[in-house]
C-alpha cells in the first residue's frame with residue numbers, strides 16, 4: 265500500500281511518501297513562504313526524487329486539525345483535489361494524534377501543544393502502552409497554558425512536550441514544571457510528514473472500511489476539518505442570542 | 512511547465528473554471544469558449560444573512576465544505592473526465608484571502624493530478640469575460656463598466672488581457688451603497704435586486720439626491736455622499752415623525768446611482784472615442800442601468816453588451832471564459848500560485 269501524507273496544520277509544510285507504514289520519502293519546509301506556494305512544488309519534487317508517480321498511490325491521507333484554520337483548509341482542499349482526480353480513498357487524522365508519534369515508545373506522558381494564538385494551545389495527552397499501542401488520555405481541546413500546566417502539576421510526570429508551541433513557551437513550562445517537563449527541540453518535535461504517515465498507517469490498518477484497498481466512492485469516509493473553535497462571529501452571535509458559551 | 516500544443520479532445524477544448532473569492536462556491540465546464548456544459552453554484556447568502564454581511568472565516572469554512580461536491584457536480588454535469596480538460600482556471604484575487612485559498616489549493620491539486628495546466632484568473636477580468644460567453648464576436652477596443660458589491664471600475668480594453676483602468680470609486684462601490692441603503696430601508700440583502708423591486712412602485716423624481724461628478728473630466732466615482740443623503744433624509748423625516756415612502760426613496764436613489772454610472776460611462780465614450788461598452792458585475796443585472804445605457808449609446812451610434820443576469824453575479828463560467836482566452840495565449844500559472852486578496856487589474 266503506497267500513500268501520501270499531507271500536514272499543513274502549522275507553519276510547517278510536511279509531506280511524506282510511505283509504503284505499508286515504511287517511510288520512503290519526506291518533505292519538510294519551515295520557511296516564510298505559505299503552504300499555498302510550497303505544497304504542490306514540494307510534492308512534485310518529492311515524487312520525482314522518489315521515482316514515484318501519482319498513479320502509484322493507493323490512498324491519500326491528510327491531517328485535518330486542530331491547527332491554523334487556513335492551513336487545515338489548504339491541506340484538505342489539496343488532498344480532496346488529488347484524491348478526487350485519482351479516484352483514491354482519502355483518510356484524515358488529527359494533528360495532535362500524529363504529533364504523539366514524535367514521542368514513540370517513551371514511558372512518560374506525551375503532551376503535544378500547538379500554538380492556537382489568543383494565548384491558548386491546542387493540546388491533548390497520550391501514553392504509549394507496553395504493547396506498542398498509543399492511548400489518548402484526554403481529547404484535543406483549546407486551553408490556556410496556565411490551565412493545562414496547572415492540571416499537570418497535580419499529576420505524576422514527567423511529561424514530554426512536543427509541537428510548535430514548545431519554543432515560545434519553553435521558559436514558562438520549565439519554570440512551572442521544573443524537572444517534570446521534557447521539551448523536545450524543533451528537529452524532533454515539530455509536525456512532520458513522517459509522523460502523519462505513521463498515524464495514517466495505523467488508521468488504515470484499523471479501519472475495516474478501508475482495509476484491503478478500499479473501493480473509491482464507497483469505502484472512504486468524508487474527511488471533515490477539525491477546527492475545535494467556532495469562528496468569532498458565531499461565538500459573538502451565540503453570546504448575543506443567549507446561547508452563552510463558546511459552543 | 513511546457514504545454515505547447517492546444518489540447519483539443521474529441522469533446523472539444525474544455526476549461527474547468529473555479530470561483531471561491533467571496534460567498535459563492537462555483538464551478539463550470541466551458542467548451543470551445545462559448546458552450547457552457549455545466550454551471551454549478553453553491554451560494555452562502557442564507558448562512559451570512561444573520562450576520563448582516565459576509566463573515567470571512569465562515570465563508571472560508573463553507574467553501575471547503577462544498578468545494579469538492581461543486582467541482583464533481585460540474586464535471587459530472589458536463590459528462591467529461593478530468594483527463595479531457597485542456598486546463599483549469601481559478602480565481603486567485605481580488606477577494607477574501609481565506610476563501611480564495613480554498614479554490615486555489617483545490618484547483619492546483621486537481622490540475623496537478625490531472626496533468627493539465629493551471630490558469631490564474633483575476634476576478635474582475637472574469638466578470639468582464641462573462642460577456643464573451645454570450646457575445647463571442649466582440650471586437651476591441653471596447654469599454655467595460657464593472658459594477659458590483661466590491662467594485663466600480665471603468666476600464667478600456669485594447670485586447671485580450673490588455674487593460675487600462677480609466678476610473679474607479681474613491682469610496683463605496685455602487686453595489687455596496689445599494690446594499691447599505693437597502694438595509695436601512697429594511698429591504699434585505701443583497702441590496703441591488705431589493706432596491707430595484709421596491710423602486711418599481713416609486714417616483715424616481717421624489718427626492719433629488721446629489722450626483723457626485725468629482726472634478727471636471729474625472730472618470731472616478733463617489734457614492735458615499737449619495738448614500739449619506741438618503742440616510743440623512745430618512746433620519747430627518749423620522750425625527751419629525753414624517754413617514755417617507757420606501758418606494759420613492761428606493762426609486763430616487765436607484766435613479767441617482769444609475770445617472771452617475773451612465774454619465775461617467777458616456778464621458779469615457781467621449782474621451783476615448785470607443786462606443787462599444789460591456790456591462791459586468793452584479794449591478795449589471797439592474798434593468799434601469801441596462802435600458803438607460805442601451806438608449807444613450809444607441810443615440811451615439813454605439814452599443815451596450817451585457818451578460819444574462821445569472822452570469823452577472825459570481826460564477827465559474829466567467830472564470831472559465833477568462834481562462835479560455837488566457838489558454839489561447841498560453842498564459843499559465845506556476846504551481847507556486849498564491850491567493851492575492853488585493854489583486855489589481857493591470
Ligand SMILES: [Zn+2]
Pocket residue numbers: 634638659824825
Ligand atoms: Zn464578483
